[in-house]
Amino acid sequence: MAYASTSHQALTTKTNNAHTVAPKTTWNVVRTLGEGAFGEVKLVVDSRNVSIAVAMKCIDLQRHPHVIDAVRKEALLQRMLRGHRNIVQYIGMRVEGGSEFQIFLEYADGGELFDQIEPDIGMPPAKAQFYFRQLIDGVKFIHSMGIVHRDIKPENILLTQNDVLKISDFGMATVFKHKGQERMLNTRCGTLPYVSPQVLTGTYRAEPTDIWSCGVVLVALLAGELPWESPSIGTKAYMNWKESANLDEHPWKKIGTVALALLRTILTEEEGLRATIERIMNHPWFTADFVKHKGVLSRINSCAQYSSSNGAPVKKRRCELGITEDSCGQFVDSISQPAACVPRCSLEDTLINARKVVERKVVNPAFSQPENIEALLLNHSQIDESQMQCIDPLQLLVRRMTRFCVKVSVVEAMNRIVEACESSGFDAKKRAYNQLAVSDRREMSFMVAIYEMVYLDGKKVMVDFRRSRGDGLEFKRAFLVLKRKLGIIVCKEGTDWLERHGLVCSQAFTQLSVH
Missing domain, CATH: 3.30.200.20 (Phosphorylase Kinase; domain 1)
Structure with missing residues (x-):
């Protein structure tokens, strides 16, 4: 290009x-x-x-x-x-x-947090806890500076290659405390499934608002789905949660009892009764040691050391x-x-001879x-x-799970993907001979790019999906639908190749041993 x-x-x-x-x-x-x-x-x-x-x-x-x-x-x-x-x-x-x-x-080169969430499944509790601890640590710091984020969601949470979590996108943020004086907020902003009930109804306090959003993120991590479309009277799923009437339904029945108890303290409608950061950090689920496997524990410890070394304040x-x-x-x-x-090397050319x-x-x-x-x-x-x-x-590609290798040429792969999109109800438009812009009726859109790579360990044609707009879990569901339709051309051994080159998350890290 x-x-x-x-x-x-x-x-x-x-x-x-x-x-x-x-x-x-x-x-x-x-x-x-x-x-x-x-x-x-x-x-x-x-x-x-x-x-x-x-x-x-x-x-x-x-x-x-x-x-x-x-x-x-x-x-x-x-x-x-x-x-x-x-x-x-x-x-x-x-x-x-x-x-x-x-x-x-x-530049956070490990991708977005939502990419680590398996739709309708989530992730193992140990991995969810590992990310949630970092999220709470970051939010605690933000609040200590008198700032509230107001749009915490997996799409605004990035990762490094070493799985250090990074809160991003402060477009909705504001100062809520100055010289010890806290002010009430009234701007309706954020993303509906993640906002607190008070954001929709009137004035609200800053810290409980972000804490509520963190709770919804935790539901997504553990269950692979969102609990409701919005926390409002007109939403049946939310009203059932409020009345404890749906705990034997999705997503709650996929979540362990200790984690569910934590969510009960976070997703409490009344701001004054909602869990504080300190209460969350002292909760048994937050402090539990889920990890048994030494290799995974070593990986997590090394990540923590990396975080600490990079998180130290620098001379300004x-x-x-x-x-x-x-x-x-x-x-x-x-x-x-x-x-x-x-x-x-530049990725904008489809044919890459890395030799x-x-x-x-x-x-x-x-x-x-x-x-x-x-x-x-x-x-x-x-x-x-x-x-x-x-x-x-x-090295130019952010690590993410929404990519795979195929056994056909770039041209044939492009034709097959267009057919799969059209048969699945997606609108696909070619941007270049190796790029597609895909969208649906729900304001969700993503880019598909196909790269042919000739490397020392062989030639591979890789298909890369990147979310542009919309909900990350819906994007992952769309990816899985299209990947299944393309199953006949998917190269199974390509997964190992992608992992070997750091282009997808290591399976050793995703398959955690948990209680």
């Missing part, structure tokens, strides 16, 4: 009351990570060191000029939350040419990036994360974050989408 090179003005750095023009260089835009209502999130790498990758959230100010204040607020709130291992790290922000607002964020340095304090109050801080990477990239076996290191984010942003005033350096294709 061809890209156009876009030039931008050099950034101006204010240092000691003097202005210094930073030298021009380039960002390399690798690909789009996701789409939103007002823009896109792109994966970009440093042209001088392609092992350094960050996520760039781009908001089109020409098409959506009314969102500028909200976007600035989002960036500033996320800046306040730097330094915690379970929050996506804020790097910086700037306006490019007056037409695009860019927020630079840590400030500089202004061509945006006045009046317009944005912008500063950029240095954030460091260890780990080196092998070179990577031209490396002549050795694949390794799966994590992406690096820059040692000096300040210098990285100041020196990148041009974003170049045409001069992408050759980098390892496998």
Whole structure:
């Protein structure tokens, strides 16, 4: 896929009351990570060191000029939350040419939490507890800073390759406490199945609202489905839960008694009786040691050590990036994360001959974050989408379970997928010879891309599904429907190949031994 090179003005750095023009260089835009209502999130790498990758959230100010204040607020709130291992790290922000607002964020290369949830099944309690502990730890920190998220859901929770959970997307967040004074909130926002009843009916307190959302996330983790469409009087499933009338039905009958007791304290309608963070963290289910298998325990312990090392606060340095304090109050801080990477290659071409990239076996290191984010942003005033350096294709793909290998060519696979989509009631439109945009009638959409990879251990044709909009569990269900219809061309041994290259979650981690 061809890209156009876009030039931008050099950034101006204010240092000691003097202005210094930073030298021009380039960002390399690798690909789009996701789409939103007002823009896109792109994966970009440093042209001088392609092992350094960050996520760039781009908001089109020409098409959506009314969102500028909200976007600035989002960036500033996320800046306040730097330094915690379970929050996506804020790097910086700037306006490019007056037409695009860019927020630079840590790149979480392990995918989205919803991808780890098996529809209608969920995940083993040990794995759910592992993620839920990290979620609660992150929410506790957010609240300690006087901020409330207001849109906690699996689609807004990311993972690293080491299974460190990262809370993201602070577009609905706001300050609820300042100098010890808490204010009531009244903005109706969030995602219906996850919002608390008070959000739908009037004023509400901040902390109980996020806690409620965490409870719904836990239901999804344990049962693979949502408990209700909304927590309202008109929703039968919610009213039955409120009256304890449906505990022998889905999803509750799939959840153990101790976990169900915890959910009873969290999903309590009255805010004053709802569990606090401290109560959740002291609950027997939260503190229980589910893990028996030494290998899994070692993996989890190593993840915890990784989290701790990356979560330590870093020394902060400030500089202004061509945006006045009046317009944005912008500063950029240095954030460091260890780990080196092998070179990577553009995925936008379907046919990839990786022998031209490396002549050795694949390794799966994590992406690096820059040692000096300040210098990285100041020196990148041009974003170049045409001069992408050759980098390892496998390392550009976020790990997720919604991909598989097929035994046919790219062209035949594309034709088969279009047929499967049409017979399943999906609207499929070709974006390129190897890309499809698929949607349904419920405002759920996703992208399908087909990549032919020739690597040292063989040639594989991989089909990759990526959610664009809508509920993550519904997306996973759609994926499973289409995969079943394509069963005759699915390459069974391809699963091992994908796992070996870190493109799907390790089966050793998903098959936990639990009580």
